[in-house]
Amino acid sequence: MTVKDGLLNRRLAADLDRAFPEFVTEMQGLVFNGACRWLPGKQDAEDVTQEAFVKAYRALQGYPPERIVDLRLRPWLFTITVNLCRNHARTRSRRPAQVAIDGTDTPGPETTEQSAIDLVAVDEWRTRLGELTARQRDAIVLRHVVDLTYDEIGEVLDRPAGTVKSDVHRGLDRLRSMMISEETR
Amino acid sequence: MTQPTDIQIASLLAADAQPPESIKRGVMIRTDLADQYTTLRGPIGGLYIGYTSLGVSSIVPTSDESEFLDVHSRTVGRPAYRSDELPSKLDRLLEKSLSSGKLGKLPVDLRQLSTFQRDVLRVTAEIPPGEVRPYGWVAREMGNDGAVRAVGSALGRNPVPIVIPCHRVVRSDGAVGNYAFGAPMKKALLKHEGMTPSLFEPGSLRYVGSDTTGIYCYPTCRHARRITPSHRVVFRSPQRAISDGYRPCKVCRPG
Numbered sequence: 001m002t003v004k005d006g007l008l009n010r011r012l013a014a015d016l017d018r019a020f021p022e023f024v025t026e027m028q029g030l031v032f033n034g035a036c037r038w039l040p041g042k043q044d045a046e047d048v049t050q051e052a053f054v055k056a057y058r059a060l061q062g063y064p065p066e067r068i069v070d071l072r073l074r075p076w077l078f079t080i081t082v083n084l085c086r087n088h089a090r091t092r093s094r095r096p097a098q099v100a101i102d103g104t105d106t107p108g109p110e111t112t113e114q115s116a117i118d119l120v121a122v123d124e125w126r127t128r129l130g131e132l133t134a135r136q137r138d139a140i141v142l143r144h145v146v147d148l149t150y151d152e153i154g155e156v157l158d159r160p161a162g163t164v165k166s167d168v169h170r171g172l173d174r175l176r177s178m179m180i181s182e183e184t185r
Numbered sequence: 186m187t188q189p190t191d192i193q194i195a196s197l198l199a200a201d202a203q204p205p206e207s208i209k210r211g212v213m214i215r216t217d218l219a220d221q222y223t224t225l226r227g228p229i230g231g232l233y234i235g236y237t238s239l240g241v242s243s244i245v246p247t248s249d250e251s252e253f254l255d256v257h258s259r260t261v262g263r264p265a266y267r268s269d270e271l272p273s274k275l276d277r278l279l280e281k282s283l284s285s286g287k288l289g290k291l292p293v294d295l296r297q298l299s300t301f302q303r304d305v306l307r308v309t310a311e312i313p314p315g316e317v318r319p320y321g322w323v324a325r326e327m328g329n330d331g332a333v334r335a336v337g338s339a340l341g342r343n344p345v346p347i348v349i350p351c352h353r354v355v356r357s358d359g360a361v362g363n364y365a366f367g368a369p370m371k372k373a374l375l376k377h378e379g380m381t382p383s384l385f386e387p388g389s390l391r392y393v394g395s396d397t398t399g400i401y402c403y404p405t406c407r408h409a410r411r412i413t414p415s416h417r418v419v420f421r422s423p424q425r426a427i428s429d430g431y432r433p434c435k436v437c438r439p440g
Contacts, residue, residue: 024209033200053212122202144195172191179189
């Protein structure tokens with residue numbers, strides 16, 4: 001892990017083109033997993049993840065090195081990601097994408113058996129998360145999927161850390177009752 | 186079912202989907218941090234072509250993919266991903282450049298080079314097909330007469346040979362000199378452009394003048410080649426030509 005200790009900041013500031021691929025390697029899993037909880041299909045999550053890194057790169061190209069050194073990379077990257085997910089969901093609801101007759105996205109050719117299983121679990125969770133308010137869902141995904149701190153989440157969602165904390169707790173309570181009622185049904 | 190705790194729910198929620206490789210590949214290509222490459226037929230055999238959104242970034246005259254990747258990573262320094270074909274506009278411009286022997290409007294991506302290296306290539310790109318110039322000519326055209334050796338080494342690391350014709354830069358005594366892909370390939374490229382082997386052997390004539398116009402040229406200059414044998418004068422050096430009352434050609438600028 002180099003994002004947390006600021007080493008990657010210094011390397012991005014010193015030589016953006018050399019350090020950026022490592023930044024992608026290190027962060028793409030979290031961005032992709034976050035996007036998988038927010039968006040309806042794997043392809044959407046993949047598109048948004050790619051777009052988030054392209055936007056991040058173009059922004060970093062325009063920043064002076066001092067600014068890159070001081071940048072809080074994780075909340076900064078997820079501010080970009082959350083905005084893209086919101087925009088993506090909005091455009092999609094206005095102009096629904098083509099889906100197969102049975103309503104499922106066709107899995108890409110590179111989907112292995114293991115990742116297919118992962119994605120079923122992701123699908124279940126996306127359905128449950130869809131029942132929460134947007135505030136609770138955003139806070140829970142950033143806290144428990146992406147593993148940001150409450151301070152960092154506050155920065156991403158532009159809300160006080162205390163509010164984020166109570167959104168996470170209320171959201172977890174709702175998820176708990178959903179799981180229990182699914183079980184007893 | 187017992188009530189799941191927050192920690193249990195959190196661990197069920199935690200990140201577990203593996204990001205597909207296509208994500209990083211797409212990011213690298215869209216930010217021009219990685220190149221794509223494909224292969225096609227060149228003037229004398231197979232070529233591998235590397236490119237980014239900015240233009241052609243590497244050309245390697247080989248049919249061996251691993252040789253291409255090796256040269257590409259040495260001269261360009263970025264990763265490269267295989268693609269099926271060139272974008273159609275680039276394909277059209279490259280085709281035109283290869284068939285005409287001139288760079289023309291073909292965009293090239295030379296970001297990794299120094300200003301000096303780019304200047305060497307810019308000057309070299311002006312040498313017409315079927316003609317050659319000495320290393321010293323390139324240095325002089327850049328306004329840096331003393332940089333002959335540096336010119337040689339910049340040309341040796343030309344990432345886009347053939348379309349930037351470093352094979353048209355030869356030694357001042359007429360010998361073909363070195364080539365990154367071997368002197369035989371350099372000779373083959375020059376022959377393909379219609380040059381006769383005698384023109385690039387060591388000791389071949391250095392400067393040719395016409396006694397009707399009083400102008401002297403490099404022997405491969407298109408103006409030198411139309412001098413009729415009876416009016417053709419040979420000089421060992423520009424100084425000799427000038428002292429005989431000749432002036433340098435404005436097209437090939439022999440110094």
